[in-house]
């Protein structure tokens with residue numbers, strides 16, 4: 639409830655919590671975890687996730703992300719968004735495991751509702767979304783990229799991308815799966831989902847998880863040049879086409895949002911699933927020591 643109130647305040651009272659400033663004709667607004675810079679005449683915004691150390695999608699981060707997106711969507715001068723990360727070497731580590739571990743069912747339900755909301759807003763956005771994937775992008779990180787209209791990834795074999803949920807002992811929800819199938823086809827998605835494959839940039843390109851792989855220092859310039867190409871298409875025809883391609887997938891979640899929240903909550907609350915998450919978190923810790 640407190641988060642919903644903060645969201646309303648941020649959105650409608652302008653930038654009481656956020657900042658808005660003008661720099662050389664460019665505008666920027668920032669929440670704590672999301673920075674948005676817009677470039678005047680081109681109508682393009684660059685949205686940078688900055689939730690260190692790994693841009694995990696905590697409830698706060700999801701909320702700020704959704705609000706920022708909503709602001710851009712409502713700003714008729716903005717036609718395209720480049721989504722990227724400010725955390726070195728990480729695009730996004732995906733959903734925040736600490737939001738799904740050791741909490742109560744009401745928290746899980748609230749968290750999942752916000753995950754759904756961000757996904758629906760991103761996936762059905764009227765704007766052109768291009769992701770500049772400048773780091774690791776597992777699970778929910780991959781989901782963010784898959785929502786975009788075009789994906790450019792840095793050519794660094796240390797960076798991997800994919801829906802790896804099964805490696806954590808959890809299951810990608812049907813709408814993650816649907817988007818994967820839409821992107822890479824049924825057979826590849828079936829295999830990658832079961833194995834929890836994290837693709838290197840070269841593999842991701844081959845299978846179609848990303849559209850282009852470029853040297854790391856060219857990710858942003860390439861994303862901009864892709865955006866320029868997409869901006870040349872009339873908005874109305876591009877938007878209607880995008881809607882035609884994505885509506886069925888979005889509608890299948892919209893129709894059963896409440897049931898999906900219940901499924902998530904009961905699944906994630908299971909002792910066996912909590913145990914799997916505990917083991918995975920321990921593994922992440924041990925990697926360090």
Ligand SMILES: CCCCCCCCCCC/C=C/C(=O)SCCNC(=O)CCNC(=O)[C@H](O)C(C)(C)COP(=O)(O)OP(=O)(O)OC[C@H]1O[C@@H](n2cnc3c(N)ncnc32)[C@H](O)[C@@H]1OP(=O)(O)O
Nearest residue numbers: 694731732733734735736774776777778808809902905922
């Ligand atoms: C019947 C069907 C019903 C279905 C119902 C639905 C079921 C549930 C669906 C849930 C869908 C889940 C989607 C997800 O996104 S789950 C998250 C998946 N993410 C990962 O697996 C990534 C894990 N992290 C990493 O691999 C690495 O951290 C990474 C490569 C991203 C970075 O490596 P690096 O070496 O740079 O950093 P560290 O590993 O040392 O990490 C630094 C600290 O950050 C913590 N961390 C990492 N990832 C996460 C995360 N996702 N959430 C929270 N915290 C994270 C890590 O533990 C370190 O913390 P400490 O410094 O405290 O040790």
